[in-house]
Amino acid sequence: MAFTADLHLHSRYAYACSKNLTLANMAAWAKLKGIDLLSTADYTHPAWLAELEANLTPVDNGVYQFEGVRFVLGTELSCVFKQGGRSRRVHLLVYAPNLEAVYGIRRMLDGLDTKLNGDGRPTVRVSARDLTARLLDINPACIVVPAHVWTPWYGVLGSKSGFDSLDECFLDMTPKIPAVETGLSSDPAMNWSVPTLAGKTIVSFSDAHSLPNMGRELTVFQGDAGYRDLSLGLRENRVERTLEFFPEEGKYHLTGHRKCAISQTPGETRQAGTGCAKCGRPLTLGVLHRVMELSGGETVTQDKLGEDAARRSFTRLTPLVELLAHTMGKGRAAKTVAQAYHSICTELGGEVRALTQATFEDLKRAGGEALAVAITKVRDGRVEIVPGFDGQYGTVRPWDNGA
Numbered sequence: 001m002a003f004t005a006d007l008h009l010h011s012r013y014a015y016a017c018s019k020n021l022t023l024a025n026m027a028a029w030a031k032l033k034g035i036d037l038l039s040t041a042d043y044t045h046p047a048w049l050a051e052l053e054a055n056l057t058p059v060d061n062g063v064y065q066f067e068g069v070r071f072v073l074g075t076e077l078s079c080v081f082k083q084g085g086r087s088r089r090v091h092l093l094v095y096a097p098n099l100e101a102v103y104g105i106r107r108m109l110d111g112l113d114t115k116l117n118g119d120g121r122p123t124v125r126v127s128a129r130d131l132t133a134r135l136l137d138i139n140p141a142c143i144v145v146p147a148h149v150w151t152p153w154y155g156v157l158g159s160k161s162g163f164d165s166l167d168e169c170f171l172d173m174t175p176k177i178p179a180v181e182t183g184l185s186s187d188p189a190m191n192w193s194v195p196t197l198a199g200k201t202i203v204s205f206s207d208a209h210s211l212p213n214m215g216r217e218l219t220v221f222q223g224d225a226g227y228r229d230l231s232l233g234l235r236e237n238r239v240e241r242t243l244e245f246f247p248e249e250g251k252y253h254l255t256g257h258r259k260c261a262i263s264q265t266p267g268e269t270r271q272a273g274t275g276c277a278k279c280g281r282p283l284t285l286g287v288l289h290r291v292m293e294l295s296g297g298e299t300v301t302q303d304k305l306g307e308d309a310a311r312r313s314f315t316r317l318t319p320l321v322e323l324l325a326h327t328m329g330k331g332r333a334a335k336t337v338a339q340a341y342h343s344i345c346t347e348l349g350g351e352v353r354a355l356t357q358a359t360f361e362d363l364k365r366a367g368g369e370a371l372a373v374a375i376t377k378v379r380d381g382r383v384e385i386v387p388g389f390d391g392q393y394g395t396v397r398p399w400d401n402g403a
């Protein structure tokens, strides 16, 4: 048994997030995509929590249901604090085993003068270490997972306001951190090459700010879609695989300066330095650069993993809507693209199945030959990549020439 989970989501109460992120819409999109377990997101926000309380039905310990879709209580907290003489900003995903724990977390955050009725992803003025200790005091079954750990500004290992190791950030609480989230700009192989992450489970979720982006990265856990097997999955690395963006498509993969259209590989940065060749200001160091720094220059790639059984496989995906826009010669937001997307997902049992498992013949029947060819090329890694940098998404396209 296995379940597909997206446990980094936001509601319409989080800043910069779509007003369409309602429970009903989230459940409908989970079905369309084929996701078994969602995070409720934003449970510290009073209005959203009231909606959760009114609409979710308990299924089992720590797992709730809405219109046939399962949810666990999960949110993101933004820690802003000083440590080691520097300002730090670290985002944490926090899962709670029940509503009582959520009420306890809200009281604790209230006591720290945290504004809970603004952003669904509130800013907490306490260190990531202390927040972790307080959360586990409320209920030891709470789970803390650092979010998008490589993101320059809000990742625990990010180049701007992060740390060089989990130990440096979490101190004595480090063993209580079971897992880390890769973020879009890195994949599990890049993370396996970093010594500070040894023994931590590597997970991938979408961090979607809109419905179509739900499930753009996912983790497949062993067991039954609920809190117990989620907890075991994170603590004991019972992960079957993750479904990943190409890390180059993430918006912080390479080092660069968006305004100056400068982007550099780690090799180029070693030669040219970390100042912008155009404006002279410091470049935003990318995730690949940072991973190289913290791995001592050795990065593992998927093809070099060999027979290491402890390291499960992962699958690189390109969102179906992007492949449709490409093969139809339309924009992502075009009505015909949305219609094709819905009909393919409905016919093939969800986007995840269409991208990873559907046969060429099924894809051809549901979406036409060009789409079947495009999906096959992405599965085989036959893609053209322009890497992202300094907040600009990269692009991944199936090869245009040849079959």
Ligand SMILES: [Zn+2]
Pocket: 076, 091, 147, 148, 154
């Ligand atoms: Zn975040």
Ligand SMILES: [Zn+2]
Pocket: 257, 259, 260, 262, 276, 277, 278, 279, 280, 281
């Ligand atoms: Zn510049």
